[in-house]
Structures are given as structure tokens and as C-alpha cells.
Amino acid sequence: MEKSFLSRYKLLVEFLAEVLGENCEIVLHDVNDYENSIVAIENGHISGRKVGDSLTDLALNVLKDQEKLENDYLTNYTGKTYNDKKLRSSTFFIKNEENEVTAMLCVNVDLSKFIEARDLLNSIIGVDDNINEAKQEEDLSENFTSSIEELIDSIIESSIGNASIPPKRMTADEKKAITNKLDEKGVFLLKNSVSKVANKLETSEATIYRYLNHK
Known part of the structure; x- marks a missing residue:
């Protein structure tokens, strides 16, 4: 993948991070290098990752599944960090002229504070939200690791x-x-x-x- 082409998206990573704030991790993956796929990352404190770290399990699954690759993006699936922090994640597929996925732009929102607020409200009003959470576990999910x-x-x-x-x-x-x-x-x-x-x-x-x- 041409460096100049990827550089455009590196600027987008910085832009999105400034717009969305420190509660949102923005990551750019070059899928031509599974073991060192992360070429740009902002707010990496959320998942503990850095430039040079590897692809995720979901990214591998997507690259293996041609049906998923026919989409332009995946949105609002569950992510989980090494220390069990829950994220709401979305991935945009960057494709070349042959419609092949060459990179992925990922947005991971840290839900920790929102979950704490929800649990506090539920404790006050007595609502159990486990049903919706259990359903989401059956859908797409992603685990974030630092190395291959x-x-x-x-x-x-x-x-x-x-x-x-x-x-x-x-x-x-x-x-x-x-x-x-x-x-x-x-x-x-x-x-x-x-x-x-x-x-x-x-x-x-x-x-x-x-x-x-x-x-």
C-alpha cells in the first residue's frame, strides 16, 4: 500500500480523535502486515495498544469472510480490552481500485463511564438491562490484544x-x-x-x- 495513500488516513485519525475526544480511540490498520498492522493510533490508552501492534480477532475473521468484505463498513459491535473494558466499535474498510480491503479505520468508544452511569440509574429506578446486553454478546464482538x-x-x-x-x-x-x-x-x-x-x-x-x- 502506498505510503502517500495511507498518510491521508493518518491525518483523518488525528482529526477524528480531536473531534470525538479522549474517550474515543481511533486506529488505522494496514492489513498487508497482520503482525504489525497498526500504523496510526490516537487515544491508545483505551485499549493499551500502540503503533506496530497486531490486528484483532475480528479483523482476521473479516479478512477470512468474503461476505463481510462485500460491505463498506461494520458498525456498533462489542469490543473488549485486555482488562475487560467494554467498547462500542465500528470499522470502515479502505479499499483499492480492485475493491480489495487494504486498510481498516476503526473507532472504539470507551463505554466504562456510561456503564457506571447506567448502573447507578438502574440501582435507583430498579431496571435490569441484562437482556439487551446478553443479546449483543451473540452479535459481532472483538478482543483487543497488543501482540500477535x-x-x-x-x-x-x-x-x-x-x-x-x-x-x-x-x-x-x-x-x-x-x-x-x-x-x-x-x-x-x-x-x-x-x-x-x-x-x-x-x-x-x-x-x-x-x-x-x-x-
């Missing part, structure tokens, strides 16, 4: 954690199902992911490759 290693571990742990039994007691079919699920999430777009998955599932790299080649 943390990202891989986060996706693998969440997938294995959702299984009813630990890896050492899983059958080959169960391990294959988790491998296919990880593939759908874009995990295997990342370097060294096969060895990490093999280690987590307590199997060999050759077995993981066999699962991927025989879906």
Missing part, C-alpha cells in the same frame, strides 16, 4: 474454552472441529499458528495440517 502471540492465544483459548471437555480427552473429530473453527476465524493466516494450535490441542503439526486439508 496474545491474539493467537486469545482466539485458541476462547475456542477450546467453549468445548465441553479438555484437549487431552478430545476425540480426533472434536479436535478437527475446533481446528476448522479456528480456520474460519482466520487464525491460520498468522505465522506460527499451526504449531501453537497443535500445542494447545495436544497433537502434532502434521495432524493439524491434515485436518485443514480434509474438511
Whole structure:
């Protein structure tokens, strides 16, 4: 991706941050470099990230899912930081002349203060808002990590954690199902992911490759 083209959006990152304030993180990702995708970020204190950090799990999933890439943007989905801070996130897809996604402009609003205010009001008026919150968890969600290693571990742990039994007691079919699920999430777009998955599932790299080649 041409640096001059990306530079235009770097200015937009600064502009949006000034307009929206310190409660809103603005991030520009170059998707040609998964491991060091962040090329500009303002208010990084919200997620703890910086320039040179990696893509998120949602970004990988989107890059793997052609149907999502047909959209111009995704809006108002749930984000979560490493310390469980909740965010409302939106992503604009920056595409080239061939309509390929080359970068992503992300806006992450820190909901912490709003949630505190809501809970205070609910404690006064006695309203339980868990129903709407539970529904949102079923929709798009995103986890923010600083490194590619943390990202891989986060996706693998969440997938294995959702299984009813630990890896050492899983059958080959169960391990294959988790491998296919990880593939759908874009995990295997990342370097060294096969060895990490093999280690987590307590199997060999050759077995993981066999699962991927025989879906």
C-alpha cells in the first residue's frame, strides 16, 4: 500500500480523535502486515495498544469472510480490552481500485463511564438491562490484544474454552472441529499458528495440517 495513500488516513485519525475526544480511540490498520498492522493510533490508552501492534480477532475473521468484505463498513459491535473494558466499535474498510480491503479505520468508544452511569440509574429506578446486553454478546464482538502471540492465544483459548471437555480427552473429530473453527476465524493466516494450535490441542503439526486439508 502506498505510503502517500495511507498518510491521508493518518491525518483523518488525528482529526477524528480531536473531534470525538479522549474517550474515543481511533486506529488505522494496514492489513498487508497482520503482525504489525497498526500504523496510526490516537487515544491508545483505551485499549493499551500502540503503533506496530497486531490486528484483532475480528479483523482476521473479516479478512477470512468474503461476505463481510462485500460491505463498506461494520458498525456498533462489542469490543473488549485486555482488562475487560467494554467498547462500542465500528470499522470502515479502505479499499483499492480492485475493491480489495487494504486498510481498516476503526473507532472504539470507551463505554466504562456510561456503564457506571447506567448502573447507578438502574440501582435507583430498579431496571435490569441484562437482556439487551446478553443479546449483543451473540452479535459481532472483538478482543483487543497488543501482540500477535496474545491474539493467537486469545482466539485458541476462547475456542477450546467453549468445548465441553479438555484437549487431552478430545476425540480426533472434536479436535478437527475446533481446528476448522479456528480456520474460519482466520487464525491460520498468522505465522506460527499451526504449531501453537497443535500445542494447545495436544497433537502434532502434521495432524493439524491434515485436518485443514480434509474438511
